[in-house]
Amino acid sequence: MMAGHGDDINAVGGPARHIPVLLAEVLEALSPKAGEVIVDGTFGAGGYTRAILASGASVVAIDRDPDAIAAGRDLEARSDGKLRLVHAPFSMLDEQVESADGVVLDIGVSSMQIDQAERGFSFRADGPLDMRMAQAGLSAADVVNSFKAGDLARIFGFLGEERHAGRIARMIESHREKRPFERTLDLADAIETHIGRAPKDKIHPATRVFQALRIFVNDELGELAKALFAAERVLKPGGRLAVVTFHSLEDRIVKRFIADRADKVTGSRHMPEAQARLATFRKAGGGVTPGDAEIAANPRARSARLRAAIRTEAPARAGDFAIFGLPKLPSTELPGANRPGER
Numbered sequence: 001m002m003a004g005h006g007d008d009i010n011a012v013g014g015p016a017r018h019i020p021v022l023l024a025e026v027l028e029a030l031s032p033k034a035g036e037v038i039v040d041g042t043f044g045a046g047g048y049t050r051a052i053l054a055s056g057a058s059v060v061a062i063d064r065d066p067d068a069i070a071a072g073r074d075l076e077a078r079s080d081g082k083l084r085l086v087h088a089p090f091s092m093l094d095e096q097v098e099s100a101d102g103v104v105l106d107i108g109v110s111s112m113q114i115d116q117a118e119r120g121f122s123f124r125a126d127g128p129l130d131m132r133m134a135q136a137g138l139s140a141a142d143v144v145n146s147f148k149a150g151d152l153a154r155i156f157g158f159l160g161e162e163r164h165a166g167r168i169a170r171m172i173e174s175h176r177e178k179r180p181f182e183r184t185l186d187l188a189d190a191i192e193t194h195i196g197r198a199p200k201d202k203i204h205p206a207t208r209v210f211q212a213l214r215i216f217v218n219d220e221l222g223e224l225a226k227a228l229f230a231a232e233r234v235l236k237p238g239g240r241l242a243v244v245t246f247h248s249l250e251d252r253i254v255k256r257f258i259a260d261r262a263d264k265v266t267g268s269r270h271m272p273e274a275q276a277r278l279a280t281f282r283k284a285g286g287g288v289t290p291g292d293a294e295i296a297a298n299p300r301a302r303s304a305r306l307r308a309a310i311r312t313e314a315p316a317r318a319g320d321f322a323i324f325g326l327p328k329l330p331s332t333e334l335p336g337a338n339r340p341g342e343r
Contacts, residue, residue: 020044020047020048020106021290021294021301021304022244022290022301022306023047023051025288026242027052029306029308030102030104030240032055032056032101032102033056035056035057037057037058038052038058038060038101038102038103039059039061039097039102039103039104040104041090041093041103041104041227041231042062042063045068045071046071046072048106049061049075053079057082057102058081058083059079059084060096060097061085061086062086062090063087063090064089064133065134066087067135069086072085089134089223090105090230091222091223091227093230094231097234099236100235100239101238102239102240102241103231103234103235103242104242106244107220107245107250125184126183128184129144129183129186131217131218132217132218134218137217137332138217138332140213140214141180141181144176144181144213145176149166149173150169151329152165152172152173153165154327154329155212155330156168156209156212158212158329159329160208160209160212161208162212167195168191168195168209171191184210187209187210188204192204192205192206215249216332217332221326224253225319226319228243228254229316232261232280232311232317233316235311236311237311237312237313238311239311240310240311241281242306242307244305244306245305256325259283262279263277264277278312278314279314280311280314280316280317281311282309282310282312283309284309286307287307290302
């Protein structure tokens with residue numbers, strides 16, 4: 001969850017270290033009420049969860065980062081049974097609840113993760129080249145030190161939209177033969193040295209590569225797609241879905257999902273009745289972005305976008321990843337289980 005810093009105090013949670021973006025807008029979309037069950041699929045520092053609990057609703061909060069779950073145990077203990085924390089990826093939210101009145105997902109890396117150098121998400125401070133939200137599985141170091149240049153180029157090009165993807169991938173392949181990449185600054189400095197940086201450049205040359213590695217290591221796009229299908233399965237008729245994204249790849253997935261699920265195609269002489277499909281969601285407004293005041297208070301919110309939808313009574317459809325148009329990328333299995341590029 002991408003959040004800013006704050007010291008909000010409410011009836012349930014006490015001081016909050018972070019305030020999630022678009023909080024008022026998310027609460028308006030969710031409209032939580034006493035007696036309802038809301039799934040917070042990205043617990044993070046608990047900003048959304050605290051606000052939902054303050055409305056009187058109960059929350060099932062999910063996070064795959066064990067640090068986030070550990071930090072939230074005190075809030076869980078003081079919630080009078082209205083909060084249940086679950087250590088799991090949000091793609092498995094339908095295994096944690098049978099039905100829900102609302103689901104909120106705040107996609108991407110959290111401020112806590114970015115600000116901890118030892119987690120390896122940022123090149124602004126030296127740390128291990130890790131980036132694993134779940135603190136298990138394939139690390140960013142595993143990727144850059146073992147994947148073929150062609151696979152690295154695909155990852156950087158698609159997930160980071162890096163125009164120098166091929167050049168950077170070939171540099172990495174050559175560099176690691178002498179010494180493997182182990183630290184964030186090792187990789188960031190190598191990219192800056194190889195690509196160069198003009199004085200007018202506002203972003204570091206390694207920014208898009210780090211983004212791509214983080215998204216790939218954590219399978220963020222795949223997890224988001226699975227979570228949307230899971231939300232469709234658990235939401236009651238009238239249930240609300242609210243998703244906050246931070247870059248175009250995420251937003252495109254959410255937008256395509258809602259558009260596909262809101263599309264109603266009835267039977268006709270051209271389409272047999274058996275193939276007719278009913279809309280499982282209806283759109284609840286277009287993409288909502290933060291105002292100038294919020295961006296000034298929390299610059300990390302500048303690229304955030306909220307999309308919302310309301311569940312209909314139609315049965316959930318089968319999950320078809322083809323609607324997202326995602327490319328085939330290398331396997332995220334640890335080296336030795338599958339070779340990079342193979343499934």
